[in-house]
Amino acid sequence: MKFSLFSLARQAVGGAAWPPQWRDAEPKPAYDVVIVGAGGHGLATAYYLAKEHGIRNIAVLDKGWLGGGNTGRNTTIIRSNYLRDESAAIYEHALKLWETLSQDLNYNVMYSPRGVMMLAHNEHDIRVFKRHVHANRLQGIDNEWLTAEQAKAFCPPLYIGSDARYPILGAALQRRGGVARHDAVAWGYARAASAMGVDIVQNCEVTGISRSPEGAATGVETTRGAIHAGKIAVVAAGHTSVLMGMAGVRMPLESFPLQALVSEPVKPVMPCVVMSNTVHAYISQSDKGELVIGAGTDAYTSYSQAGGLHIAAHTLEAICELFPSFRRLRMLRNWGGIVDVTPDRSPIIGLTPVPGLFVNCGWGTGGFKATPGSGHVFAATIARGEPHPIAAPFRLDRFRTGQLIDEAAAAAVSH
Ligand code: FAD
Ligand code: PYC
Numbered sequence: 414m415k416f417s418l419f420s421l422a423r424q425a426v427g428g429a430a431w432p433p434q435w436r437d438a439e440p441k442p443a444y445d446v447v448i449v450g451a452g453g454h455g456l457a458t459a460y461y462l463a464k465e466h467g468i469r470n471i472a473v474l475d476k477g478w479l480g481g482g483n484t485g486r487n488t489t490i491i492r493s494n495y496l497r498d499e500s501a502a503i504y505e506h507a508l509k510l511w512e513t514l515s516q517d518l519n520y521n522v523m524y525s526p527r528g529v530m531m532l533a534h535n536e537h538d539i540r541v542f543k544r545h546v547h548a549n550r551l552q553g554i555d556n557e558w559l560t561a562e563q564a565k566a567f568c569p570p571l572y573i574g575s576d577a578r579y580p581i582l583g584a585a586l587q588r589r590g591g592v593a594r595h596d597a598v599a600w601g602y603a604r605a606a607s608a609m610g611v612d613i614v615q616n617c618e619v620t621g622i623s624r625s626p627e628g629a630a631t632g633v634e635t636t637r638g639a640i641h642a643g644k645i646a647v648v649a650a651g652h653t654s655v656l657m658g659m660a661g662v663r664m665p666l667e668s669f670p671l672q673a674l675v676s677e678p679v680k681p682v683m684p685c686v687v688m689s690n691t692v693h694a695y696i697s698q699s700d701k702g703e704l705v706i707g708a709g710t711d712a713y714t715s716y717s718q719a720g721g722l723h724i725a726a727h728t729l730e731a732i733c734e735l736f737p738s739f740r741r742l743r744m745l746r747n748w749g750g751i752v753d754v755t756p757d758r759s760p761i762i763g764l765t766p767v768p769g770l771f772v773n774c775g776w777g778t779g780g781f782k783a784t785p786g787s788g789h790v791f792a793a794t795i796a797r798g799e800p801h802p803i804a805a806p807f808r809l810d811r812f813r814t815g816q817l818i819d820e821a822a823a824a825a826v827s828h
Pocket of ligand 2: 477488490491492695707779780824
């Protein structure tokens with residue numbers, strides 16, 4: 414890996430500003446772009462920077478192993494049935510990229526468009542989901558309303574009796590929604606980016622962001638030394654506030670644990686993805702046969718990669734009421750990740766007040782589905798130094814101007 418001797422020397426003098434006579438002699442950055450975070454979004458960004466913008470002198474740094482953050486911990490639900498035009502544009506952009514991603518990367522990411530169904534349990538749910546169906550149709554995105562009987566026909570294990578504790582009054586179905594293999598997405602992007610010359614450095618925690626006397630971001634301090642960089646992109650879900658704080662930028666984010674669990678493997682029994690925001694549970698079946706079950710976020714902010722057990726218990730109770738035949742299954746394991754959540758539940762993508770510093774974060778409980786689209790538009794934003802049109806509405810300063818993109822209901826996970 415390439416370290417800049419000049420930046421090491423600068424660190425040795427306590428990070429002080431370069432004396433004027435040295436400034437002229439500043440070295441060429443070791444990397445054109447340093448990406449902090451080797452999750453799906455960071456790796457996808459590196460891949461599209463290399464593939465579509467010819468920028469290959471890139472390092473992707475991670476404090477752990479690649480794909481070991483939320484990318485490797487999520488329940489892989491993919492859909493684009495959001496409410497607002499801005500959101501529909503980015504999630505649909507991603508969904509279209511998912512459709513050919515295995516071919517593009519020459520790596521099977523096991524994208525499976527098996528349908529995502531969101532259950533309505535009361536009048537309010539019905540109105541909210543019908544509003545999404547109508548909005549999506551106007552946006553050219555597939556989403557349809559099902560009666561309870563149609564929902565049961567689509568997903569036979571679902572219990573729709575009127576004596577249910579959470580009666581099912583109907584559902585919104587996006588047939589093109591589905592799942593993919595989370596690890597394969599990280600590995601596929603990493604392999605393809607690496608083949609184009611991108612350096613991926615694991616076990617390399619970023620501990621500081623250095624700035625020029627004029628204020629521009631010039632490099633990162635890491636547990637393995639300093640690295641001088643032309644541009645720096647922070648893509649470190651859950652930890653963004655900490656990293657951006659190193660450059661003096663305060664972010665409108667809160668970090669929460671979000672957890673999931675899997676059952677013992679069984680033969681194919683769940684044909685689709687079912688989500689219920691109201692009962693705080695969602696479920697699908699992995700290709701290994703495990704039922705993949707997710708819960709809502711913890712109620713309190715924390716950096717612990719484990720959610721409260723009482724939340725998991727509530728989720729399992731709800732799943733057993735929605736799918737009584739799953740009562741006999743044993744749970745195999747549970748885990749958690751840390752998601753960073755914005756006030757309007759939409760991501761932040763783009764430039765920052767610090768020249769040369771870019772950020773992509775705030776995907777909250779729902780960024781896996783966005784991975785290809787997020788990486789694609791973020792790469793264009795970094796390469797051109799101005800927001801890609803799809804990324805533009807998600808700029809950081811919307812929290813100053815008030816142009817929020819409220820997607821609280823589309824998140825489909827309680828938070
Ligand atoms: P990550 O994969 O978390 O990558 C960020 C990386 O940054 C990490 O590898 C971390 O080690 C690294 N990092 C952090 N700090 C530093 C530092 N100082 N120096 C160097 N590296 C650093 N989304 C969906 O769309 N569908 C779902 O079904 C879904 N289910 C979820 C279920 C759970 C339990 C969880 C936790 C999340 C879920 N999500 C889901 C959300 C989704 O996982 C995330 O939005 C997405 O994976 C974020 O990807 P990322 O690449 O931005 O972050
Ligand atoms: O955004 O679809 C989603 C999701 C499902 C589970 C967690 N996030």
